[in-house]
Amino acid sequence: MNETINMQLNHRTIREFDNRAVEDEVLEELFEVFNRAPSSTGLQQCSIIRVTDQKIKDEIMxxxxxxxxxxxxxxxxxxxDIYRNSRIAIENGFKDNSYRDMDRFFQGFTDALVGAQNMVNAIESLGLGAVYFGSILNDYDRICEILKLPELTFPVVGLGFGYPMQNPQIKPKMPVNLKIFENKYKVFDNYMDSIKGYDDEMTNYYDTRDEGRRSDCFSKQVVKKFEDIVIKRKDVLKSIAxxxxxxE
Incomplete structure (x- = not known):
């Protein structure tokens, strides 16, 4: 197995970091990795806000x-980030407003996610650790306000990283036969039967990781996540508008 695949198969989310700054040369290298990520139609419709102000971090938190x-x-x-290309188009005399459509939005959304994962692979290859923050989307409008995002921009995901202070267990994943199909989508007769082994594995994982303080399984997590509705996240289309x- 090559080094890159071995690293990816051993991915761990890191939530505790050493009080050590990431060197400027490392950051420059990582930003170049982001810049070289594949981009939908080549238009590079995403950007990064690097948050260095602790007060702003606290507000995002x-x-x-x-x-x-x-x-x-x-x-x-x-x-x-469709704003940048909209300005380029306008400055070139473009009169239409097709840059506002949802196709452009999803192109930018995809670009952002691809760029983020490209960076995570590079981060981990350098011996650093990372954690995604989908939770920044608990209040889309507030994040736009905090970061002073102009029109035609929208937050996608947060990424924290640094030198790790922990080495957590590898979290079990659902068997690939439930996720990877050939030629058409596969519908299973009984999903609870199909994930029974995985449910047991997840329960054991939490028992071990949390020293018995938590006993959980994947199927129960699914129900809980569907029940725990973040009201502001339901109105995402309003925030995008x-x-x-x-x-529309």
Whole structure:
């Protein structure tokens, strides 16, 4: 097995970091990795906000509610960025407003996620650790306000990284036969039967990781996540529209 695949198969989310700054030359290298990521139609419709102001980190943490976000040595917010190309088009005399459509939005959204994972692979290859923060989307409008995002931009995901202070267990994943199909989507007769072994594995994982304080299984997590509705996240289309995109 080659080194890259071995590293990816041993991926761990890191939530505790050493109080050590990530060197400038490392950051420059990582930003170049982001810049070289594949891009939908080649238009490069995403950007990064690097958050270095602790007060701004603290405000983002309030949205996230994950306290360790404020302690990450590096915090990046990946955003859809159609604003840049809209300005380029306008300055070239473009009169239409097709850059506001949802196709452009999803191109930028995809670019941001691809760029983020490209960076995570590079981060881990350098011996650093990383954690994604989907929780920054608990309040889309507030994140736009905190980061002073102009129209035609939108937050996608946060990424914290630095030198790890922990080496957690590898979290079990669902068997690939439930995720990878050939030629057409496969529907299983009974999903609870199909994931029974995985449910047991996840229960054991939490028992071991949390020293018996938590006993959980994947199927129960699915129900809990569907029950735990974040009201502001339900109104995502309204927030996207506020940022100038045509959602209809």
């Amino acid at each position: 309030k949205v996230s509610t994950q306290k360790y976000l404020a302690k990450c040595p590096e915090l990046l917010i990946f955003i859809v 506020k940022q100038g995109f045509n959602v």
